[in-house]
Amino acid sequence: QVQLVQSGSELKKPGASVKVSCKASEYTFTSYAMHWVRQAPGQGLEWMGWINTNTGNPAYAQGFTGRFVFSLDTSVSTAYLQISSLKAEDTAVYYCARDWVAATFDYWGQGTLVTVSS
């Protein structure tokens, strides 16, 4: 059974950094790209970008350049999202999602709530 298991909730102060993990299991990690999706409180799903799990090459959506970094550790089938210089507006649930074909997401992580508050 394919699973994407994300790290737990985080409470951070403005200006800090956070790293969210997404561990994949029961499939060949490098066979499918991984995307990241954000849901801010009361808002809809917002696509953040994706990372090629073969090459490690990331691509970021508009609005997610600079402070957002996607990375991998293929030895443990894990994708990471790091956000630096956190702001209150980064408060959201962050999801990883497996790209089955043409940015169709067949499996999702359970979500990681990142709260930024002083």
Add this chain to the structure above:
Amino acid sequence: QSALTQPPSASGSPGQSVTISCTGTSSDVGGYNYVSWYQHHPGKAPKLMIYEVSKRPLGVPDRFSGSKSGNTASLTVSGLQAEDEADYYCSSYAGSNNPVFGGRTKLTVL
């Protein structure tokens, strides 16, 4: 890339049918047969309900169906059940492995 346009809400009584529209452009919905629909219950992971416009993943009831005409895709839920109450999002491939999501439709089962 602008978000796809969905109605903010939809509703129906148990047993009835409801259709949710998703309007894009020729650069996304109209240009590719890669429209997906996701069901999202609060606090849970989104679930793929329809892919490639009208196909259902294993385990998704056939009460859920999808279609597309031009730049507008639709999700129809027939025989509404209480557990169908959720947020629904459309998504379309928009080139370069980029998707674009719809704005969200809150489906209420009356």
